[in-house]
Amino acid sequence: MAIPVKLEAFEGPLDLLMHLITINKVDIYDIPISTITDQYLAYIDRMDREDMNVTSEFLVMAATLLDIKCRMLLPREVDEEGEEIDPRAELVEKLLAYKMVRYMSAELREKQEDARGSFYRTKEDLPEEVLEYEPPVDYEKLIGDNTLLTLHTIFQDIMKRRENKVDPIRSRFGTIEKEEIDMDVKTGYVRKYLIGHGRTSFRKLLERQKSREEVIVTFLVILEMMKSGDISLKQEETFGEITIEVRDPEHLEEELDSGEKEQWN
Amino acid sequence: MELKKAIAAAEAILFAMGSSVRIQDLSKALEMSEKDTVRVIAGLQAKYEQQDSGITVTQLEDAVQLCTKSEYYEYLIRIASVPKKIVLSDALLESLAIVAYKQPVTKAEIAAIRGVNCDSSIDRLLSFGLIEELGRKDAPGRPILFGTTEQFLRSFGVKSIEELPSLNDQQIREFKEEAEEEASANLSKITM
């Protein structure tokens, strides 16, 4: 049969169904399910299938319609009270509920139109005197149970706490000077060591350093010497021994001399 | 406090606060009972009506707020930058209607009535501030429950959700009867 449906956008399957019921001028309580189902299927057949979500919703309704159409052909089921169940009943309920929503939205749209002329303020406009107002202090509440004795106890506690903070013995010691490790001195030391050993491991060099600072400075000195080409480093494997090799012992000795001179001058 | 003075005080408060003021808070500020406060509000409203004022007081559930009377809108738009009217599509309006009438309601319930997924329309209604989350339903998955906001009341000029044409049994019956007769006319109007 001819499809009396112009292809237009519908909000959903119920919207389409309502439309079909309206244009067919049929009673919502007595839907000619066969006709409507055919028209519905014909419509979704021509529908833009790009939006899978929308399409699936229309397909679910199509399945429901086909299910109802089948059940209409079978002998009617009966409910607990022996009354025949109309297979369309559930669909009618849904359509009615939807129709109600449509009616309510039309109502809301009208209300929105009427309300549109009223303008509300969104900001408060409080005078400065109000904003700056400080409530008077309720001293009775503020002081509460505190008395002069409380203040006295608190003060004594503070003084005691303060005394405890200062260690009576250690506070008599002078300040301990922080030992500065001179990079140049360390460079001289490393040069001397390398001249004496020629080839050594990084680990061995570090074993002779007393503090963390010394280790760090020694490491920096090694990096510096590698950069200037005095030594070469070799490591066979990750975390393995780092071998330090002097590339030019004579040059190193020269540098050692000049370095020491610089220091003494 | 004398009624006249209380009305003026309420007016001062509502004007300065700008946004809606709960009747409860107003009654505290005026140092009178909520019942008397409601009377004061009514007095203020009457004053605005009698004197052809440009402003009026509207009730929004259990709060009140001053606003301009809609008949002066034409003057306002000549000078004030009135917030743009939110244009609601049919889809948004349908979802909003369901929230308004069925609140508190979940996304799934709204989708079941409309027969389509409503995620995006719910998101848009939330972003417009017309609906809000009310909490979670004590059901599997603890879905979020939605309800309308004060902004909804303002936008649609309703004092309270109760004021919406209610859907009691009587009305539903009437509606069903009507449905068959009027049907087409009403619908063709909406779907156009």
Add this chain to the structure above:
Amino acid sequence: MELKKAIAAAEAILFAMGSSVRIQDLSKALEMSEKDTVRVIAGLQAKYEQQDSGITVTQLEDAVQLCTKSEYYEYLIRIASVPKKIVLSDALLESLAIVAYKQPVTKAEIAAIRGVNCDSSIDRLLSFGLIEELGRKDAPGRPILFGTTEQFLRSFGVKSIEELPSLNDQQIREFKEEAEEEASANLSKITM
């Protein structure tokens, strides 16, 4: 336009605009001459006076604005100002105790004794009126010296600071030693 209606329109405009509106702009919105607009404003003003309104219209140079009448500020305060918590916290009590026993004393001295920055507790004690500025110390930066107030004495029910429970001998000796260092300088400052 009828005067009554013009007054209402002006009221709606002024309400919606919130801030001050130039008479020139108002006259455009009302579609009338500035002279007539001034008349309308006078009418609005008269209406507010006659009817014991909570709001009024103020004129500033060539602009007008709605504002709350000052006689209703007390109601605004009751609704707008958030009651502050007023209790003496441990921090406040410590600072107060130090001021009480070591006055006159500077912020830095209090901080040194407590081992923490005391700026905010000093500010709060000042705002409560329990301590006050006594002058400035003759030291680098001329720091402010603080002492307890008469309100402090009243609140703690004593006539004089001498009534503070005295400290034990050991402490007094320590204080005396310290005092000698700071000595006279301090005191002479107070008399200024």
